Amino acid sequence: MSAERTTKEILEEKLAGGERVPLYNPEALKVIEKELEEWKNKTVREKDRKNWEITPHTILGSGIPRRLTYTPLDIANIDYMKDIGLPGGEPFTRGIHANMYRGRTFTMRPLPGAGTTEEMNRKWKFLIEQGATGLSVALDLPTVQMFDSDEPEAKGHVAVVGVPLCCVDDWEVAFKDIPIDKISYSIVTHFPRNTAILLPMYLVMAERRGIPWDKLTGSVQNDIVMENLVRGAIEYIPPEDCFRVQCDNIEFIRKEVPQWNYITLNGYNLREYGTTGITEMAVAMANGISIVEEMMSRGYDSDWVGERIAFFWAFANDFFEEVAKNRAARRLWYKIMKYRFGAKNPRSMWLRTHVQTSGASLTREEPINNIIRAAYHAMASILTGTQSLHVSCFDEAFSVPSEKTLLPSVRTQQLIEQETQVTQVVDPLAGSFFVEWITNEMERKVLDELDEIEKMGGIAKAIASGRLHHKIAEHIERENRAIESGEISVVGRNVYKSEEPEPQIEVSAYQPEVYEQRKAMLQKVRDTRDNEKASSCLRALVDACKRGKNVTYFTLECARANVTEGEMRKAFTEAFGTWKPPFML
């Protein structure tokens, strides 16, 4: 599966040589160098001279050292057209659209909420009446973890943080009378396996209503990193099988549901779990690279698969590092797609981003401060031209966000858009000596980490080895210690503490009667379907897993036969066996 040479080696070779047109003329640089030296010795205090470079400590930060100031000398080698370019043009450092937000502002996705299928149906209809054109489906925990609502493990979790959708009947109730050919749905299936199980249920629901699949728009997450690295579960399948299911989904969706976004490479949840922005990007891109390789080995070209790949980032406290992150990521992904995979279509070189502001950076102490934090995070992401944004609610740090805290979150985005005028200029921070320097630094460091992962044999093997798990655990432990010792300042927690009482938490309450209703409902599904057909579809699914056929076509047949989610999960386990991630401490 993995190539003989790593991306870093390939890029170093392909980008070596060639004419470079330096942005700064050598004469000017010489003068600056001389003047800088003099200024350092005469004007700068000795203390500052000694501490010329300091290392910042922040939650989720990479700790890239900062100099007292930056000059053209720090980016002396820059070639404007090659390294920065124009907006909407290669190498896409400045953004993927020429007119950026003047053409289309960033998408604002409202929070989906939780409840039973009937309740969600009402909520979505209400949001559509309010003018929403895109909606999200948040699944409840059993549905995420691929358990039916009536399995013993599901007790206490049904319809608490999302909606239970574990058979096609559920999807029919939840989406009743909703024009799914006109509304784009982001179905938050984090894992490859639950994507393989749930998206077909959505498709069968559409089919039963006579809506052709090419009219459907939306997205799934479908990410092995979420399933095998970020999230805990009682039951996993081995990473290499999980990776295969991820690719089966991509192949199936690309062919059968042409307008659907088949993968969102999720850096966000890994970052929030506990890691730096560098690892966040390196892991997501390593997965992207493994996917393109796998698809090419299945006989498709890189443009076929590259065109709809999207990324999902967290934006956290270290403002300029976050700014640099998005710019560096766009340039690096462009290079990967163009020079490593030979993509021809510019759209497949685009790094599209959805951003959510960091929840892990927020505090329970003085929660109103979180509005300010999230505003800075949001500002950083908008200054770098993100396509879609969700601002975390101020209770995110200590609660499953409530509807009450949603308004300031939406207002933050509207305020930045309507009042600050920062969206008028494309990539307004470009050309700053510091911003360009730190953009280069981030790109270099991401490429180095990417190289490490590739040398482990690509994303699936890197996950299986446990080294990424350990890296995360180390980060969490180090960060906790640094907060406890005060090395990392957290306002309201370890510096400038006040005696303000603790905030109240609002969590949607668990309704015990829902569990009983769901049990009865699923029993009815199993009693009324053609059980012979259901079990032959399950057998075919197991067989497809074992024989290397595309599994998503077989989960589709299962969905058509009213097989439930838990039943399909068991089939996957039967075929692939179980895997436990390395324990992380």
Add this chain to the structure above:
Amino acid sequence: MAEGKIRVVMAIPALENHTKGYLTVSGMLRDAGMEVILLGNELPERVVETALQESADVIGISTYCGSPVVFGEDLLEAAEKKNIREKTIFIIGGIFPPEDVPNLIKMGFAGVFPPGPGSRREDIISCIRNAIASKKPN
């Protein structure tokens, strides 16, 4: 010479998918000199069976988006059935509504730790140590 060590079984409800709290607290307890037996995602009765075999002093549960009361009830009931409820110290941490806190304490949890100021390293460790001390004779 060896000393009596506090033994803790740490688990997460079967379907819970957030493990950061569980890892963080497990590391803290190890650093406080305790022996932490990691179980990961589990059902209440399996947690109890393990605690019994491991003769654990403490069962620690980390939860995020489920109902801690439902899991807690099942856990304590299973412990009762296996006759280890009295001798075991139960602690739970995670995100839950404030009204659950008194319920969990009433139910028999010696320590309830929602995120925030009362759930620091020292708070959790001293809660365990005090609860163990109070179970000792005299």
Add this chain to the structure above:
Amino acid sequence: MRKKANKGFNECLPGKDMSMGLAKKILEGDIQAAARLLNCIEDEVQGTNEELKELYPYTGKAYVVGLTGSAGVGKSTLINVFIKDLRKKGLTVGVIVIDPTSPFTGGAILGDRLRMQGHSLDQEVFIRSVATRGWKGGLSKATIGMIHVMDALGKDIILVETVGTGQGEIEVSKISDACVIILSPGAGDEVQMMKAGILEVADIFVVNKADKEGAAEVKLKLEGMIYSRSLAASSTLSEWKPKVILTNALGDKGIEELTESVFEHRNFLTATGELEKRRQERARTELMDTIKNSVEKHIYQATSKDAYLEELVNKVASREVDPYTAASKILRTFTPIVMN
């Protein structure tokens, strides 16, 4: 009398009632009592030996298999499927999983049974996680006692898992009837570097993760070493030649072969009288260790508050007295206490 700190078990604390009454319950199959006695062994609680004395006549029935290998070779996952296979054959199983205590904090993370949770509700499988707590006497000190408890509880086979560090393999072989060493593909260099002592103690080699590249190569290298050793060691015909088995714990491959090899090895040991010899050797080790521990403990207790010891330490440090003379003096003074 030294009081043990930080324990929650009334039963384990020295009190008016010296007998804990655990042994009787264990012989009736009480898992909870067995679990408690294991704590007492680890914590060196007073009265523990009394319980073990009561159990000893009922031990000696279980077959003890030591399994060891470097971190990351998949020991726990392998043991999990091994347990499954043993249960299929109707055997009851005890498992002792040993992990290191952090030398800095004295705490430990014991994560191995995570991979064996499928057996958690099976009353015939008893799994116990153990931290080394800086055992000075090596593996055997607490582990032998624990094996006795599981044995008395009626487990047919007891698996002892440790991290192999070169020394660990030899330690585990001292307390077990069969010693299984687990390797992973890519351990080729490791095999080359393998100390002679390790090769001597291994009865079965497992190359786990056999689906990965390099497994066959490791197997070949091992077999080569076993062959050359058998040539060198002027071996008699009756000597056991270590087996090399390829397994894939995720897909349950080779597990039955492992079980069969363990049985075959046991039959061999029984037929050749080797088993008796090994167990006699074990009894000797245990007895000697117990003597050593008792003497050490008593001397430590008797002298720890004693100015006499301090005085001697100072004298040894200042070269006034040599340590050999000082030791004789202490032994002469305190041995009568041991005799009591």
